[in-house]
Amino acid sequence: MAEHVLSQSPSPAQDIDVVRAREMRRHRINAALRYVLLAGVGLLMLYPLIWLIGASFKTNSEIFSNPGFWPENPTLDGYIKGWQTSTPYSFGTFFLNTLWIVIPKVIGTAISCTAVAYGFARFDFPFKKLLFASLIATLLLPNVVTRIPQYLLFRDLGWLDSYLPLWVPSAFAGDAFFVFMLVQFLRAIPRDMEEAACVDGATTWQTLIFIVVPLLMPALISVCLFQFMWTMNDFLGPLIYISSVDKYPVSLALKLSIDTTEAFEWNRVLAMSVLALTPALAVFFLAQKYFIDGISSGGIKG
Amino acid sequence: MARLQLRNLEKDYGSFRAVHGINLDVEDGEFMVLVGPSGCAKSTTLRMIAGLERVTGGEIRIGGELVNDKTPGDRGISMVFQNYALYPHMKVRKNLSFSMRLKRRPGAEIEKATEHVSGMLEIEPLLDRLPKQLSGGQAQRVAVGRALIKKPQVFLFDEPLSNLDAKLRASMRVRITDLHKRLKAEGQQATVIYVTHDQTEAMTMGDRICVMKDGRIMQVADPVTLYNRPANTFVAGFIGSPEMNFLDAEMEGAGNVRAAGQTIALGEDFAHRLSAGSYGEITLGIRPQHLRIALPETPGTLKGKLNHIEFMGHEVYLYVDIGPKRLIAVVPSASYDRGALRDDWVWLSADPKGVHLFDRQTGENISLAA
Numbered sequence: 001m002a003e004h005v006l007s008q009s010p011s012p013a014q015d016i017d018v019v020r021a022r023e024m025r026r027h028r029i030n031a032a033l034r035y036v037l038l039a040g041v042g043l044l045m046l047y048p049l050i051w052l053i054g055a056s057f058k059t060n061s062e063i064f065s066n067p068g069f070w071p072e073n074p075t076l077d078g079y080i081k082g083w084q085t086s087t088p089y090s091f092g093t094f095f096l097n098t099l100w101i102v103i104p105k106v107i108g109t110a111i112s113c114t115a116v117a118y119g120f121a122r123f124d125f126p127f128k129k130l131l132f133a134s135l136i137a138t139l140l141l142p143n144v145v146t147r148i149p150q151y152l153l154f155r156d157l158g159w160l161d162s163y164l165p166l167w168v169p170s171a172f173a174g175d176a177f178f179v180f181m182l183v184q185f186l187r188a189i190p191r192d193m194e195e196a197a198c199v200d201g202a203t204t205w206q207t208l209i210f211i212v213v214p215l216l217m218p219a220l221i222s223v224c225l226f227q228f229m230w231t232m233n234d235f236l237g238p239l240i241y242i243s244s245v246d247k248y249p250v251s252l253a254l255k256l257s258i259d260t261t262e263a264f265e266w267n268r269v270l271a272m273s274v275l276a277l278t279p280a281l282a283v284f285f286l287a288q289k290y291f292i293d294g295i296s297s298g299g300i301k302g
Numbered sequence: 303m304a305r306l307q308l309r310n311l312e313k314d315y316g317s318f319r320a321v322h323g324i325n326l327d328v329e330d331g332e333f334m335v336l337v338g339p340s341g342c343a344k345s346t347t348l349r350m351i352a353g354l355e356r357v358t359g360g361e362i363r364i365g366g367e368l369v370n371d372k373t374p375g376d377r378g379i380s381m382v383f384q385n386y387a388l389y390p391h392m393k394v395r396k397n398l399s400f401s402m403r404l405k406r407r408p409g410a411e412i413e414k415a416t417e418h419v420s421g422m423l424e425i426e427p428l429l430d431r432l433p434k435q436l437s438g439g440q441a442q443r444v445a446v447g448r449a450l451i452k453k454p455q456v457f458l459f460d461e462p463l464s465n466l467d468a469k470l471r472a473s474m475r476v477r478i479t480d481l482h483k484r485l486k487a488e489g490q491q492a493t494v495i496y497v498t499h500d501q502t503e504a505m506t507m508g509d510r511i512c513v514m515k516d517g518r519i520m521q522v523a524d525p526v527t528l529y530n531r532p533a534n535t536f537v538a539g540f541i542g543s544p545e546m547n548f549l550d551a552e553m554e555g556a557g558n559v560r561a562a563g564q565t566i567a568l569g570e571d572f573a574h575r576l577s578a579g580s581y582g583e584i585t586l587g588i589r590p591q592h593l594r595i596a597l598p599e600t601p602g603t604l605k606g607k608l609n610h611i612e613f614m615g616h617e618v619y620l621y622v623d624i625g626p627k628r629l630i631a632v633v634p635s636a637s638y639d640r641g642a643l644r645d646d647w648v649w650l651s652a653d654p655k656g657v658h659l660f661d662r663q664t665g666e667n668i669s670l671a672a
Contacts, residue, residue, distance in 0.1 A: 196381070198374045
């Protein structure tokens, strides 16, 4: 019996090596499978985007004849002609127009929402609960419902065909979602720092600017990021309020090239779509770093 | 002068009264500790002095001046918070100088003050670090430095050591008291109000201690008086470790007290200490350190069963059951002869000097007359 046992395992060390090697192999196969699957699904999701970029370098006829994304005769024609557009204005004008909406809107949102959120999160005032509840209630209101009254209001103010209706409401903390987001973030920050600043002799505004805003930075960056992307992509707002072509932002201008030419120059539309995407993507990837940095360093040691 | 006076100070939270009209005078340069169990409103009181909490009623005077309606920045105070409350996005240097920069002091002056304070607290190597790169003790020192740089009339400390480990706490304790002495020697006004729930901190640091309970002041006295002449059962029980032993008792002639069915002889001298008047039900209080092992069957001692023995090195804790009550006696190791073992009968004599009698109804100490 003893002999049998002994001969069964001549070298336990070898056994362990075998088991370990098997384990390692299984581990690697698993990992490979996982990555293949992830890459596959990722590709599936990204394919329309990849196709869009590829197709923007194709000629108009090739778009419909060649289903692959790699252009046979790459050409910048779409970009050059698309940039010129069929109007007297180049796409540069439209990008600038977008900028004139985005910049005041993002800045206005950041300032007004911070001030309002600070008020709601840190001060007691009469009807605070009621006011906050109505703020949240506006979140639940479908946008469509307010479109017509808003339009009438801005018409009476004489703001039609200007950018004012697009950014002024946001500059008065009109985006309840952002206020709510900042309030929630502020509630999680202990008051001690603000109290310390108060003892150090800071006024309420100084406390807000020197202490609260830096602490709020991660949340503020995401607010600006969201506002930037949503404004870039906003189509309905400009469509309703902007009527002269020279004031069109990019989102409207893209549609312009579909409307005016009878035979659609798809490669131009696609080329301009790619350009329209780049600022949003660039800003997102740039801000992502700060976004993550902000979150990881925002913790307060206790 | 930076005398701090509280007059009938009150604080209500809705219908709940947190602070019940307290009166307190803190002299210029005094180190006053507010101590009490959690929920005794010591922190609320401190925050009212700081101006972070609105006063419901009464007056706060700093240097004779009424400051009720002044902002914290204008009160000439500075405060050290329990969790340091350093500004996380500023380097230590900026943290220290924040108050001076708000006042738009010239750069050279800020530089000089920062150097002076960081030298005092030995935090020069940390000046270019962010608060998250500091250890707890370092952060606490920076927080003290931030308070120091303002040259305030009154320093407020809100449980500043409770987030530190025991060893660091002991060294910070010494550091803070040293700092207080140094400031006084330098001629700076250094009135300190220090809030803690830790009686060791209170006893070791305070010039005087204010013991609070449920929004009322129980006693204000220096540590020795507080220990030797507690004004009531609460103070007697709160100060001292292990806690004072309390027994329901009644007077039995001059100098004798009857408790747990036994008579304790306290002597003629003790009788003189009693306040005039008649006493109904009383509570007998004896500190564990004032109980001694007596010879068996000595008259006028407490007989009890030894339940548990804890050997602490230089002293021994004896847990003795007297009837349903358990007393703790702390005796020097030398005098504990190891003769008595668990479940043995022991006789405990009380040192009359360490015995206190309290009115059971009011809790007042009635043995402080002499």
